Amino acid sequence: MILTRLSRSRCHRVARVLQSYLDGEVAPPTAAMVAEHLETCRRCGLEASTYTAIKTAIMAGGPDLAPVGDQAVQRLRQFARDLSEPPRH
Amino acid sequence: MPHVDVLYRVALSLTGQPADAEDLVQDTLIRAYRAIDRFDGAHPRAWLLTILRHTHLNRIRGRRPELLRDGDSAQRTLEVTGPPVPSAEDFVVSETFEAVVAESLGALPDKHRAVVTLVDIEGLSYQEAADALGIPRGTVMSRLHRARGRIRTRLTAAGLVSQKGRM
Numbered sequence: 010m011i012l013t014r015l016s017r018s019r020c021h022r023v024a025r026v027l028q029s030y031l032d033g034e035v036a037p038p039t040a041a042m043v044a045e046h047l048e049t050c051r052r053c054g055l056e057a058s059t060y061t062a063i064k065t066a067i068m069a070g071g072p073d074l075a076p077v078g079d080q081a082v083q084r085l086r087q088f089a090r091d092l093s094e095p096p097r098h
Numbered sequence: 099m100p101h102v103d104v105l106y107r108v109a110l111s112l113t114g115q116p117a118d119a120e121d122l123v124q125d126t127l128i129r130a131y132r133a134i135d136r137f138d139g140a141h142p143r144a145w146l147l148t149i150l151r152h153t154h155l156n157r158i159r160g161r162r163p164e165l166l167r168d169g170d171s172a173q174r175t176l177e178v179t180g181p182p183v184p185s186a187e188d189f190v191v192s193e194t195f196e197a198v199v200a201e202s203l204g205a206l207p208d209k210h211r212a213v214v215t216l217v218d219i220e221g222l223s224y225q226e227a228a229d230a231l232g233i234p235r236g237t238v239m240s241r242l243h244r245a246r247g248r249i250r251t252r253l254t255a256a257g258l259v260s261q262k263g264r265m
Contacts, residue, residue, distance in 0.1 A: 028242070028243045028246060029224075029239065029243075032217065032224070032242075034223065034224050034239075055260075059250060059253075059259055060246060060250070062195065063199055063246055063249050063250060063253070064218055064246070066195060066196045066199035066200070067199060067203060067214060067218040067219060067249075068218055068219060069196065070196060070199065070200045070203070081106055081116060081119070081120050082102055082103045082106050084120065085102045085105075085106060085120065085123050085124065085127070086102050088124055088127060089102060089127050092127055092128065092131045093131065
């Protein structure tokens with residue numbers, strides 16, 4: 010009974026920080042606590058895999074900037090180089 | 099200049115137009131070089147993103163002054179230039195996980211979609227997204243988590259995710 014309450018309490022704590030954990034935005038001690046819990050709690054593990062899948066699907070469906078973006082980024086890098094190294098006369 | 103690609107992608111999110119985004123990054127770089135003496139050397143990406151946001155606001159101030167009447171101006175700009183939200187008639191429930199996620203993302207409120215775009219697609223940290231949008235880090239976090247929660251709710255409604263997790 011006590012163990013069940015403790016486990017539920019840990020589930021609530023993990024639920025509050027789960028997305029930040031998956032984004033790599035929690036402090037190391039919190040990350041360790043969440044990682045340990047996810048290994049032993051099936052329900053929270055499923056929740057983590059759901060949000061990981063959502064995050065992956067969003068990343069995969071992002072705009073493809075490669076063709077135009079690459080050229081633009083190359084021009085901007087050159088612009089930045091020109092700014093930092095003005096032509097010598 | 100290792101942060102040019104991130105600046106360009108965030109500029110593209112803010113302006114919605116590749117040419118405008120390139121101009122915005124050029125102006126940002128010029129401002130950054132002029133202000134380099136006042137930069138303390140810590141968190142260069144966040145520093146550049148802050149300059150980018152200020153530069154963006156200055157550029158639109160002349161064009162659309164009405165956008166700057168309230169405090170959430172960067173967000174308002176995103177709402178104006180962001181992709182249109184599909185109407186209820188446009189929303190078709192698809193059978194695939196990825197398609198439902200994409201449709202759900204399009205149906206999010208603009209301010210929520212903007213945060214998801216910056217963090218999940220552009221790869222910004224919470225603080226960097228906060229700097230780019232001019233909102234507190236906690237607001238980035240709450241909008242992001244709420245947005246993903248909405249996507250999860252739609253996945254559950256489509257039968258692709260159970261209440262307990264992915265099926």
